[in-house]
Structures are given as structure tokens and as C-alpha cells.
Amino acid sequence: MRAVGLRLTVSSLFWSFLTRGRIRRKGPRDYLLYRTILACTMDDPLMWGFLPLKYQFGLSSSNRRWGLASHDICYQTRPLALFFTMGQLLPTHRSAHSQYGGIAQPAVTQAIRLLSKGPFAPEPHLALPERQSWSLQNVCVDPFSDLPTAYTTDGHDSHLAPSAFACNSYSWVHIFPEGKIHQAPSKTMRYFKWGVARLILEASECPDVVPIWLEGFDHVMHESREFPRFLPRPGKEVSVTFGQKVDTDAVFGEYRSRWEKLKVKAEKAAPETRDLPLGALNDELLYGAEAVQLRKEVTKKVRDLVLEVRRSRGLSDEDPKAGLVETWMEEGPKREGKMADESWVRDV
8 A cells, every 4th residue: 555655544443343353264154245346446456455464464365355357357368367366366257248247157156155165166167177287378277186176167268266175165255246447426336236146145154244435546546547547646545444244144134035945946846956056056046037136135235235334434325226227227338438427437
């Protein structure tokens, strides 16, 4: 953080959160799911810079955050793929850029399994046998394993499946539910992607959920910036506000109960799908009306939790329509740049 001259304001909520010991895994079920808005390309690398140094160097790699990264940006070359794999990011296809996108893709399956008790075999997304071994052309796999631990996102590539290792059970997963950069003068949010609901509904046990609100990061790397665009702007004040850990039983218990009933119903109608591994669903559970409606409700609840943290920063309430997909469809076909509402959007 000091390297780019940022002034960091951390909400006191964080310190109470830290003293409760939630950064360190103290037990076998001490796992986390963070939800954050995405304000610029620097959000993820910068926001964890406020952690005391003992948390930067005192955590094993298996207890550092996992996240999702755009396949079409971060995994286009072998050096980039290796870099982001080492950074504990899962290659995620975006539907606007790939036919392999959507809530059923392997990256979502891996995220669900990381929040659960492992290890898990890479099925049903097992990479081809020739892509299981390390080579200069195949750098994102375990060079020391004789077991098949690589999965594929498109039937051709291969990536190490972190959920194949027991040490990654009940991991810390951090996601940006908007799925793209959104810089609004009014500090409003876009709709959240429905895939976030899968992580809550399908993990073997409901993960702890901590909502986060970021401010000021858009000034560090604003989309309207001119040359040199690749450099963050120094001297900006940013804040990272952590909400309280959610009472998951009270907030999500009823949703998970409904999901289990849906599973029983769907598996009764299609018995051959009863033994699908965790994170793999039949078509009814992926695209059926009841399943889709349940995901919408859970996603709205998650967004409401982030809005509560936003409200704690003294910001006025959003228009309720801001959380609806239909509202943002009115933007038209334009996907990036300055929008009619004065916000800036970038599809990353």
C-alpha cells in the first residue's frame, strides 16, 4: 500500500473482526466467504495490504484467500496462467466472452468444494490424461503428483484442482459478485451474479459470510484516467469496511433447507443423478424454475448484506431497482466506458 502512496482508512469493524480471530483458521470448520464490490483493477491486490505483516507472512498458503479471475484476460499465456494460479485464482469464463461461461462452469464447482470438507477428485471436469503431467506447455498442474489432480475448464486446457488437496478444506474464498468494474459517482452497485448463491446453497456446510464495502479505489485507477493508464494514482484515500460476520443459520438456513428439498425432488425424478459429486448438478437443479428463483432470492439477500455495510458509511439508500438484472438491461448493448448514468464500466 505504501508503495503507491495510498492513505488507508480501515473501519473499526475490521479490528473487532480481527480480534475475534477470524483471519486465522483455529478449527477444522473455520472458513470464510467474503463478498466485495469491484471498483477497479487494483481492488484485490491492494485491499489485503492493510493486514498486519504477521498476517501476510504468518499464514500458510492454504489459509490465504482464493478468488475467481477472468479466463480471457488472466489465462491467455503460460506465464500469465502460472502467475495467477500461484496467486490462488480460479480461471473463470465470462458468458460475454466465452461459450464456457455460466453458473455451471468448473471454477464455480471448485469454489464450492473449497468451502467444503475435501479432498475431492476433479470429476466431472477431469482434464485429459496427457494434460495431467507438468511440461513447459502444461505449467498449471502439480509436477510432483502421480494422481490426476488437474481439471479442465473447456475440455482442452488443464489447471490444478485446489479442492483435490485436503489442506484446502474449508478455505477462505473472496469474490466480487458484480462481475465487472463499476465506478458510480453515487457509489451504487450493479446487480449481483446469481452464481454467488451456489456457493452458499451447495457447500457441504454453510460458510461464514463477511460482507465488505470498498471506497476510494476508483480514484486510484479510474477508468477515465489518461496516460500512464497502467500506473495507480498516488495520494488517494481509500477505505475498507468489514461488516459483521453473518448469522448464517438465521439468514441462510431456510434457503439451504429449500435447496435440500429441491435436490431430493430432482434426484427422485432422475435417480441416475443421485450420486453426482459435490458441485455437479443435473439440468433441473441448474435451470429449473424453482432452482433459479431460489438463487435469485439468495443473491438478493447477499446484496442486501453488502448494502447494510454501505449504509454504515453514511451513504443514502439505493433505488431498489438497482439490484435487478432488468434494470441494467436498459443500458443497451454498450458493455464498457461511460454510461448514461455517469458511471464507468469495464468488463474485467
